[in-house]
Amino acid sequence: MLQFKRSYRYIILLFSLQFSICCASAQKVIPVPYINPVWEKPCEPFRIAGNLYYVGTYDLASYLITTPQGHILINTGLASSVPVIRKNVEELGFKFTDIKILLCTHTHYDHVGGMAAIKKITGAEMMVNEGDVASLEDGGNSDYLMGGKGSMFVPVEVDRVLHEHDTIRLGGMKVIALHHPGHTKGATSFLFDVRDEQRSYRVLIANMPTVLEDVKPGMASYPEVAKDFGNTFKAMKELKFDLFLASHASQFDLDKKHQPGDGYNPMAFADKKGYDEALAGLEKDYKKKLGKK
Numbered sequence: 328m329l330q331f332k333r334s335y336r337y338i339i340l341l342f343s344l345q346f347s348i349c350c351a352s353a354q355k356v357i358p359v360p361y362i363n364p365v366w367e368k369p370c371e372p373f374r375i376a377g378n379l380y381y382v383g384t385y386d387l388a389s390y391l392i393t394t395p396q397g398h399i400l401i402n403t404g405l406a407s408s409v410p411v412i413r414k415n416v417e418e419l420g421f422k423f424t425d426i427k428i429l430l431c432t433h434t435h436y437d438h439v440g441g442m443a444a445i446k447k448i449t450g451a452e453m454m455v456n457e458g459d460v461a462s463l464e465d466g467g468n469s470d471y472l473m474g475g476k477g478s479m480f481v482p483v484e485v486d487r488v489l490h491e492h493d494t495i496r497l498g499g500m501k502v503i504a505l506h507h508p509g510h511t512k513g514a515t516s517f518l519f520d521v522r523d524e525q526r527s528y529r530v531l532i533a534n535m536p537t538v539l540e541d542v543k544p545g546m547a548s549y550p551e552v553a554k555d556f557g558n559t560f561k562a563m564k565e566l567k568f569d570l571f572l573a574s575h576a577s578q579f580d581l582d583k584k585h586q587p588g589d590g591y592n593p594m595a596f597a598d599k600k601g602y603d604e605a606l607a608g609l610e611k612d613y614k615k616k617l618g619k620k
């Protein structure tokens with residue numbers, strides 16, 4: 328009888344173990360709340376400056392930094408962007424499987440929707456600011472604003488947790504991660520130098536601090552939101568750089584600076600004025616939504 332009980336218990340244990348493994352692998356991703364048609368519109372890839380390339384869609388910017396030791400990819404767009412990015416990388420003459428490091432400006436589904444698939448194909452290391460680790464690893468379900476309804480993208484395992492001003496190194500490149508919280512808790516801009524035959528350029532890939540609808544000061548899911556946004560505006564106004572890029576192409580007017588077929592022209596992205604104006608517009612909106620009444 329004791330023997331029977333033991334094996335019975337063993338079978339139940341095995342069964343429940345198998346059940347939980349099965350459920351974990353078949354994790355459901357809920358339909359995303361919104362897709363702007365320009366997010367899925369294709370875009371011709373091009374060389375921005377030195378070893379930095381645009382490989383995203385018409386509006387969802389993805390950046391490839393190439394090095395002799397492999398490549399860094401920043402942002403992936405939606406899940407549907409993966410074949411577009413892959414095609415773009417290969418059209419430029421690079422190997423998709425040479426991507427070694429994955430970064431993102433923030434963990435919303437329109438910038439990390441393809442991250443799990445790209446990580447699986449390339450085996451690259453995923454690095455993200457500590458504030459966005461939870462939301463990247465649960466598919467956005469712990470996002471302070473959009474979370475709570477389920478995973479909006481396939482969860483991605485984080486290999487390295489980034490902190491303010493950490494440096495990401497690969498093949499002679501040094502990319503500095505600047506923590507600019509508010510839009511998400513771990514929102515990050517990237518600052519680095521690239522060089523061509525003429526000169527070197529300091530590039531800023533900015534996570535522009537957009538305050539989404541329904542963000543309220545002191546909200547329970549992010550009590551520090553107003554303070555964090557305030558500090559981010561302060562820090563971003565101080566930044567020094569030559570070329571301005573961002574998470575969405577529309578945030579830096581890509582279509583006014585580069586048309587399909589245009590030749591190599593890094594200085595088209597030298598737009599401190601455009602950056603200052605965009606930041607000022609967002610700060611006005613921030614004061615309206617989160618400022619002291």
Ligand SMILES: [Zn+2]
Nearest residue numbers: 433435437510
């Ligand atoms: Zn976002």
